[in-house]
Amino acid sequence: MKIIMLGAPGAGKGxxxxxxxxxxxxxxxxxxDIFRANIKNGTELGKKAKTYMDQGLLVPDELVCxxxxxxxxxxxxxxxxxxxxxxxxxPQAESLDEALGQxxxxxxxxxxxxxxxxxxxxxxxxxxxxxxxxxxxxxxxAPTKKEGVCDVCGAELILRDDDxxxxxxxxxxxxxEQTQPLIDYYKGKGILKDVDGTKDMDVxxxxxxxxxxx
Ligand code: ADP
Ligand code: AMP
Numbered sequence: 001m002k003i004i005m006l007g008a009p010g011a012g013k014g015x016x017x018x019x020x021x022x023x024x025x026x027x028x029x030x031x032x033d034i035f036r037a038n039i040k041n042g043t044e045l046g047k048k049a050k051t052y053m054d055q056g057l058l059v060p061d062e063l064v065c066x067x068x069x070x071x072x073x074x075x076x077x078x079x080x081x082x083x084x085x086x087x088x089x090x091p092q093a094e095s096l097d098e099a100l101g102q103x104x105x106x107x108x109x110x111x112x113x114x115x116x117x118x119x120x121x122x123x124x125x126x127x128x129x130x131x132x133x134x135x136x137x138x139x140x141x142a143p144t145k146k147e148g149v150c151d152v153c154g155a156e157l158i159l160r161d162d163d164x165x166x167x168x169x170x171x172x173x174x175x176x177e178q179t180q181p182l183i184d185y186y187k188g189k190g191i192l193k194d195v196d197g198t199k200d201m202d203v204x205x206x207x208x209x210x211x212x213x214x
Contacts (some may be wrong), residue, residue: 001024001026001070001071001079001080001108001109001212002078002080002082002100002105002106002108002109003020003026003081003082003107003108003109003110003212004082004083004087004107004109004110004111004186005017005082005083005084005085005111005113006110006111006113006114006179006182006183006192007113007114007115007185007197008115008117008120008172008179009120009124009171009172009175010075010115010120010123010127010163010168011113011114011115011120011123011126011197012113012115012123012197012201012204013084013085013113014030014032014084014085014136015201016111016113016201016204016205016208017030017082017084017134017143019084019186019205020082020208020209020212023084023209024080024212025079026077026079026080026081026082026199027077027081027082028081028082028084029071029072029081029082029083029084029086029126030084030085031059031064031067031068031083031084031085031086031088032084032085033040033084033134034067035049035050035059035205036134037054037134039053041075042139045063045067045178048063049063053161053162054161054162054167054169055167056162056167056168056169056171056174057170057174058088058089058174058178059076060090061091061092061095062087064086064092065091065092065095065096068083068096069095069096069099070087070140071097072100073103078132080108083096087182088178088179088182089178089179089182090181090182090185093182093185093186107186107189107191108191109191109193109194109211109212110182110186110189110191110192111193111195111208111211112183112186112192112193112194112195113195113197113204114194114196114197114198115197115198116198117172120168120172121168121169123138123141124140124168124211125159125163125164125165125168126139126140126141127159127160127163128133128144128148128154128157128158128159129157129158129160130150130152130153130155130157130161131155131156131157131158132150132153132154132155132156133150133152133153133155133170135150135151135152135153137150137151137157141201142201143172144157145149159211195208195211
């Protein structure tokens with residue numbers, strides 16, 4: 001099963017993608033996580049990506065496409081995968097389609113987690129990320145057992161720099177301009193599935209599993 005997640009920043013793509021990956025035993029590939037790991041490790045890619053991420057801009061397509069195409073060719077992806085945060089532009093979607101076409105493959109589902117802008121700032125200002133393992137929480141909707149400490153690895157939680165309100169506004173406008181057109185792109189391919197992302201996480205997950213099947 002080859003799935004992509006669409007939706008505004010903070011819509012809940014990562015939250016749902018992790019649950020889907022676990023249920024269907026397929027790798028969860030998050031380009032945001034890949035960039036953050038590169039930043040943490042001080043790689044050249046990380047240094048380049050950070051300059052864009054800090055401004056709420058997208059990292060240029062040429063730094064993203066090959067990375068994802070190489071990743072989906074790996075052995076653990078042969079039974080499928082879930083892409084979270086990619087594609088984010090029409091050229092990215094086209095380059096993925098072209099690479100999959102060359103392998104005789106295609107995507108099965110594009111799941112659009114629909115959340116209106118007015119919910120997004122609240123979602124993102126309350127999001128907390130673990131500096132150790134990258135796990136994601138929300139101070140109200142998905143709190144940790146002990147405040148400020150990761151349930152999984154015990155490391156400290158932070159508010160991501162790009163989740164600060166001034167950057168969130170920029171990311172939202174970038175989303176509407178560059179990423180939202182993908183909804184029509186995948187509708188045209190007949191694989192778009194919309195879910196209401198304003199509902200509780202478990203309700204959203206149920207809606208997704210209804211689409212994907214047992
Ligand atoms: P994305 O990957 O789309 O940027 P996340 O999955 O990180 O979004 O979710 C953004 C924030 O909103 C996180 O803090 C997460 O815990 C919270 N969240 C995710 N889904 C829901 C939901 N259905 N209801 C309330 N909060 C949610
Ligand atoms: P995310 O964790 O998905 O919210 O991504 C965080 C940031 O990483 C984004 O705001 C972009 O700057 C960058 N990024 C992640 N995925 C992509 C992508 N497919 N194309 C361009 N930039 C990306």
